[in-house]
Amino acid sequence: MALRSIITAPDPRLKLVSEPLSEVGDEIRRLMDDMLETMYAAPGIGLAAVQIGVPKRVIVMDLAKEKEGEPHKPLFFVNPKLLWAADERVLCEEGCLSVPDLYEEVERPVRVRVSYLDYFGKAQEVEADGMLAVCLQHEMDHLEGTLFIDHLSRLKREMMLKKLIKARKAAEREEVE
Ligand code: K1U
Ligand code: ZN
Numbered sequence: 001m002a003l004r005s006i007i008t009a010p011d012p013r014l015k016l017v018s019e020p021l022s023e024v025g026d027e028i029r030r031l032m033d034d035m036l037e038t039m040y041a042a043p044g045i046g047l048a049a050v051q052i053g054v055p056k057r058v059i060v061m062d063l064a065k066e067k068e069g070e071p072h073k074p075l076f077f078v079n080p081k082l083l084w085a086a087d088e089r090v091l092c093e094e095g096c097l098s099v100p101d102l103y104e105e106v107e108r109p110v111r112v113r114v115s116y117l118d119y120f121g122k123a124q125e126v127e128a129d130g131m132l133a134v135c136l137q138h139e140m141d142h143l144e145g146t147l148f149i150d151h152l153s154r155l156k157r158e159m160m161l162k163k164l165i166k167a168r169k170a171a172e173r174e175e176v177e
Pocket of ligand 1: 043044045046047048051093094095096097098134135138139
């Protein structure tokens with residue numbers, strides 16, 4: 001397994017639409033292992049392959065609370081497809097490893113049904129609610145080149161991008177000093 005670098009906004013690579021996979025082989029399992037390690041190290045609860053510069057339709061997630069002695073519960077989604085979304089919406093605060101340290105409330109369907117291939121390439125379906133539904137929709141947005149800030153007003157989005165660029169410049173200055 002290897003740690004990969006996470007791309008941050010406004011990098012144009014985050015706007016790419018990710019390509020579907022024809023099968024889940026060892027190379028893709030290695031990619032998923034690297035993504036999981038990178039997500040745990042960040043730390044985060046989800047990661048799409050495009051966030052490490054690989055525009056393929058692959059997502060890893062782990063919503064398990066980090067408690068001592070508790071095993072990880074990784075989830076792997078290849079070629080996820082939205083089958084159904086509830087009309088009811090819910091507001092939830094979201095963050096993104098590609099928009100570091102900034103959080104905002106986003107409105108999304110409260111429940112979704114999604115088909116996908118798992119780590120072994122087996123076809124699966126999940127009906128998700130709560131944080132699983134929020135995180136899965138957030139990660140599936142990444143596959144379309146959409147960030148959570150794209151769901152906000154233009155004013156809010158531009159303010160967040162300005163903050164991000166300012167923070168990055170400050171960090172770069174600190175590195176030089
Ligand atoms: O960048 C990403 O797509 C991952 C993102 C997932 C997400 C979080 C919240 C709502 C929707 C989607 C993150 O993991 S941001 C970091 C985060 O939420 C977190 C970090 C440490 C512990 C617990 C949560
Ligand atoms: Zn994200």
